[in-house]
Amino acid sequence: MEVQCLNIISKKFYPTKRVTDGLLLLLPIKGVLEIQQFTANVKIDTEVLIVNHTEIFSIKRNETTILLYIASDWFLERGYSFFDYQYNSKLIQSTAQLTKSLIELTKHYLNHTLSCDIYENYMVKIVEIIANEAKVDSNYLPQQTDNSYFGITGEILDYVSRNLKQPLTLKSIANHIFISQSNISSQFYSKLDMNFKTYVDTLKLATSMKELLNGQYTIGEISDLYGFSSAALYSKKFKQYYGYTPNQYRKLTKYNKNLYYPYETLDDTFKDQVKSQLTTKLANSDVQNNEITICSDYFSDNRNSSIIIQIYTITELYQLYTDPKMSYLIENDNQVYIYCNINVKVFQKYISEQQTYKAIDFIIKNNAHLVLQVYESQDIEIYLNQICRPYATYLQTSTNFNQDLLNKITYCFDLSTMPIKEIYRNIIKIRQFRENVKFGIDITQLFNEPDTFKMLEVQLKRIGFDYYCVDNQKLSTPNLNDSHEMLLTKEIFKFNYIRKIMSEMCLEERHYFLLNVRNNFLVHDESMNIIESPPLLVGVFKRILKHFSGIGVDLIQQMNGNESLYLYDKSGFRTLVGSMFHRLIEKTRYKVYEHDFYTIIDQVDKISVYISDWQIMENEVSNRHATKMSVNINFKDLKLRKKHLIFKETYNNVHGNINCVIPGNLREKYQWSDLFIEKIEAYNKPLINVFEHPFNDKSLSVAIDYNTVHIIDIYK
Numbered sequence: 001m002e003v004q005c006l007n008i009i010s011k012k013f014y015p016t017k018r019v020t021d022g023l024l025l026l027l028p029i030k031g032v033l034e035i036q037q038f039t040a041n042v043k044i045d046t047e048v049l050i051v052n053h054t055e056i057f058s059i060k061r062n063e064t065t066i067l068l069y070i071a072s073d074w075f076l077e078r079g080y081s082f083f084d085y086q087y088n089s090k091l092i093q094s095t096a097q098l099t100k101s102l103i104e105l106t107k108h109y110l111n112h113t114l115s116c117d118i119y120e121n122y123m124v125k126i127v128e129i130i131a132n133e134a135k136v137d138s139n140y141l142p143q144q145t146d147n148s149y150f151g152i153t154g155e156i157l158d159y160v161s162r163n164l165k166q167p168l169t170l171k172s173i174a175n176h177i178f179i180s181q182s183n184i185s186s187q188f189y190s191k192l193d194m195n196f197k198t199y200v201d202t203l204k205l206a207t208s209m210k211e212l213l214n215g216q217y218t219i220g221e222i223s224d225l226y227g228f229s230s231a232a233l234y235s236k237k238f239k240q241y242y243g244y245t246p247n248q249y250r251k252l253t254k255y256n257k258n259l260y261y262p263y264e265t266l267d268d269t270f271k272d273q274v275k276s277q278l279t280t281k282l283a284n285s286d287v288q289n290n291e292i293t294i295c296s297d298y299f300s301d302n303r304n305s306s307i308i309i310q311i312y313t314i315t316e317l318y319q320l321y322t323d324p325k326m327s328y329l330i331e332n333d334n335q336v337y338i339y340c341n342i343n344v345k346v347f348q349k350y351i352s353e354q355q356t357y358k359a360i361d362f363i364i365k366n367n368a369h370l371v372l373q374v375y376e377s378q379d380i381e382i383y384l385n386q387i388c389r390p391y392a393t394y395l396q397t398s399t400n401f402n403q404d405l406l407n408k409i410t411y412c413f414d415l416s417t418m419p420i421k422e423i424y425r426n427i428i429k430i431r432q433f434r435e436n437v438k439f440g441i442d443i444t445q446l447f448n449e450p451d452t453f454k455m456l457e458v459q460l461k462r463i464g465f466d467y468y469c470v471d472n473q474k475l476s477t478p479n480l481n482d483s484h485e486m487l488l489t490k491e492i493f494k495f496n497y498i499r500k501i502m503s504e505m506c507l508e509e510r511h512y513f514l515l516n517v518r519n520n521f522l523v524h525d526e527s528m529n530i531i532e533s534p535p536l537l538v539g540v541f542k543r544i545l546k547h548f549s550g551i552g553v554d555l556i557q558q559m560n561g562n563e564s565l566y567l568y569d570k571s572g573f574r575t576l577v578g579s580m581f582h583r584l585i586e587k588t589r590y591k592v593y594e595h596d597f598y599t600i601i602d603q604v605d606k607i608s609v610y611i612s613d614w615q616i617m618e619n620e621v622s623n624r625h626a627t628k629m630s631v632n633i634n635f636k637d638l639k640l641r642k643k644h645l646i647f648k649e650t651y652n653n654v655h656g657n658i659n660c661v662i663p664g665n666l667r668e669k670y671q672w673s674d675l676f677i678e679k680i681e682a683y684n685k686p687l688i689n690v691f692e693h694p695f696n697d698k699s700l701s702v703a704i705d706y707n708t709v710h711i712i713d714i715y716k
Contacts, residue, residue: 003119004258005069006109008266008274014059016194017261020206020242021213022071023087024051024259025126027102029277031063039157039191046284048098050089050134053082054206058193064274066106067261070130072213073254074123080131083210087134088618090596093290093629094129101125103282110271110278136618152179153187160200164207167227168200201237204228212246219246290629291699292600292609294714295636298593299602305588306550307581308337308371308513309567314350316555317342321359325574325681326555328581329567330368335585337369339412339515339552344372344379344387351387357394364408371410371440375417380426383411384433404436412440412469420459427463438466440513444474450501457505467511467550470498472518473564495547502547514544515552516564522616531565531575532659534651534709535597535612540565541584542599553577569658571667572677574684579656583610583649583711598631606647609633609712613704632699633712641695645715650687652708658684686711 016036026033026049034043037057042049051057053072059065075082092098105122108114155177160168170181177184188196204226211217211225223234238246243260266274309329311317320326320338330336340347350356363370372383392406411430413423423441430437441460446453447470460468502512517540521529530536544551554566557575567578577584586601587610593600597614600607611631635641654660658667661684693700702710 007067007263016058018056018202019051021209025068027066029281034061050087052086069259071254071257074127085135092133098129153191290631292633293636299591302592305545306335308339308552310339310554312341317359321362330366339371344382364405374413407436410438414442416445440467441465442469444471448476469513471515473516511549513550514548519563519565535617573658607714611710613708629704634699643694647713648689649711655687
């Protein structure tokens, strides 16, 4: 049996194409496949990738890859509402079955043993896996990609998407965006490798497939719906791109539909090579998406990252010292910076208080760093003469006096309030008072004005700041705030725009701290935010610390309308960030292996496996009836497959989440005594299980429920 929808592609490059009336499966069987999927670059080597209906893609690097086009009919005939969903391969658990079916189907095709029954059988298996495990409601996917990274092109793409059912011309868009028509054309060619007219025409036609195939609309009605000037023009465009008139296309069966692609003819020698590669691929395809294999070869070094605890009042500074339940935040931890957003004149007012000395003492003697902000030159005089010198005198009366402790006090300047030359003069002044002092600088303004950044690059390098702060709340568009409210959290924290500027400045060897990380609501559930979702919280820390050396969170919730992640709410109750504090940063000290939904950490006495519910990470849907999932954990090294002691922590809606104990509206409504808060602290813990598991008998199976993170310590 000959099939048009299954092919082997072996060229290195393929031009941009839009998938229409179906979806595309790509499985590399040799080498790495690199594609541009819309505006995102994706690399795969072992797994299946799905390109959805209406999406454009181009192949940038390829050796040998299976390409299977699955028409919508395969889903519709089995009762699935194909056009109401998109499909995400990262959600699939049955990856081994999917890969096996795709490979075996291809082997039948190459061996000329593919009958109608065999073809139907494999296609149904593949469709059932995708329809049941990979679907995401299209209503939950208003925007999957951060187009702001692409500047003007991003604006154009957003405009086209919003006005798809209107007549769209270069002139109309040029008038709206205020750039020339030729500029728009060049933007499309350079970013998407597709001209503007083809992009708009194919998007309109592809989107109209739902109305065309359900048979409830006439061609004229569809033409009007999508902004074509006439039914004749719609039909002409349709035949131009698909080779059929709309009415002819309606009569095609699932066997006749195809992705019109520049396939090559395969000779017998190449087919034999592919068969051999398929056999090898099949032998290595037994690992499911839900199989976690611990292997020492997988681990790589990780940079030591920091947590910046942001405080705004003297009272908060005192709390760190006086409140026993907060002491865990900084005890003997060189990775913690206490970032004081406190006016120096307030410091000056309270510095004579013994409590202030003791609070500073507590911070730096526990090996944390105290960051003092400098906004103007006169701040330096106050810090040195009325704060640091009196504090140094106080320290000399201490029985444990250590001059080096003063080096834990660091100074952070702000380029938006002080020019670089003045900053340098103040640094010299501070170094005359004490050597080996660390200095930071808030360079948020330079991300808002990249051209200025480039001009100051040499001076910044020459001074040699110890860390650079980027304040999320001060960033202008594109940033991480309101302009991204319709983006998935995982897309926001790719930091496309910021990374682009960072790479151009060549300052990566320095420490970048991201301050005021916003506590976004879930895209599709405004009753929940990041601070209530363990998987999203773990994901945010993972993504931020991939690109930054530190992440800033508030000690106490700030009710300023622009809420950042925080450790304690206004009433004094510990949040999920506080509950998971040390576990969120411990991985930065050891060798790790990172995966999309799990992380393995090789610690001195144990292996720690962090596993997150990947459904909520991929779609941010408040679906408490989500597909039940499980993962299996085992060692690759047979010598390690023995009985191990297991310590398992579980964080979810119930365990470690203060909202489950006392709803937020009640916490805000009443005043709570310290004794009551202590009782709640004792109760509001993760679920703990301690047991032994014989890995030589079977893998450790872990059920992954909605909005859950498991942290599994396997003692060596």
